[in-house]
Amino acid sequence: GENVEQHPSTLSVQEGDSAVIKCTYSDSASNYFPWYKQELGKRPQLIIDIRSNVGEKKDQRIAVTLNKTAKHFSLHITETQPEDSAVYFCAASPGKLKYGNKLVFGAGTILRVKS
Amino acid sequence: DAGVTQSPTHLIKTRGQQVTLRCSPISGHKSVSWYQQVLGQGPQFIFQYYEKEERGRGNFPDRFSARQFPNYSSELNVNALLLGDSALYLCASSPGQYSYEQYFGPGTRLTVT
Numbered sequence: 453g454e455n456v457e458q459h460p461s462t463l464s465v466q467e468g469d470s471a472v473i474k475c476t477y478s479d480s481a482s483n484y485f486p487w488y489k490q491e492l493g494k495r496p497q498l499i500i501d502i503r504s505n506v507g508e509k510k511d512q513r514i515a516v517t518l519n520k521t522a523k524h525f526s527l528h529i530t531e532t533q534p535e536d537s538a539v540y541f542c543a544a545s546p547g548k549l550k551y552g553n554k555l556v557f558g559a560g561t562i563l564r565v566k567s
Numbered sequence: 568d569a570g571v572t573q574s575p576t577h578l579i580k581t582r583g584q585q586v587t588l589r590c591s592p593i594s595g596h597k598s599v600s601w602y603q604q605v606l607g608q609g610p611q612f613i614f615q616y617y618e619k620e621e622r623g624r625g626n627f628p629d630r631f632s633a634r635q636f637p638n639y640s641s642e643l644n645v646n647a648l649l650l651g652d653s654a655l656y657l658c659a660s661s662p663g664q665y666s667y668e669q670y671f672g673p674g675t676r677l678t679v680t
């Protein structure tokens with residue numbers, strides 16, 4: 453089945469610096485790759501996503517890139533702010549009919565933005 | 568995503584007991600998925616329901632079951648609770664069976680003692 457690996461597990465950056473989180477997936481049929489932000493005690497919140505027919509997507513300070521050949525995708529946050537501190541999860545959708553819209557999540561990255 | 572509701576917020580049960588968790592999706596969404604999130608890990612897929620039928624199942628034992636009602640709300644049942652079932656149970660709502668975007672509810676924190 454699909455497996456998603458996420459690195460690093462923790463990331464500390466100075467306010468204003470950039471942060472990059474990387475994920476790899478195993479199933480070449482995967483076709484949808486969302487990123488979720490989860491603050492302590494709160495629900496995972498969809499912040500950006502990308503589909504397999506797109507290489508890059510940007511939304512203000514966040515961007516996601518996808519390399520289908522290498523089977524990896526990355527989250528880029530520029531000009532980080534203290535409120536960006538949270539746990540970030542990447543996920544992949546296996547894309548097979550029998551799984552419906554199942555998402556397979558990475559283990560998460562704790563991002564700390566120091567002011 | 569603010570429209571997905573779950574109840575109860577917190578629950579404490581004893582080993583061997585049974586529990587029922589509830590979820591109401593965003594208005595207009597017909598698909599509900601359930602995920603288990605153990606502390607320090609990413610959510611793990613349990614079930615997807617669409618039009619009252621199971622459309623996907625993760626690697627969970629038969630002690631886990633679910634159903635979806637005509638109004639698209641859903642219940643997750645867990646029988647014979649084990650200590651390892653302690654987790655945050657998340658419900659995710661999406662418009663259709665193969666809709667990409669999923670929006671999570673606040674979750675139910677289950678503690679098994």
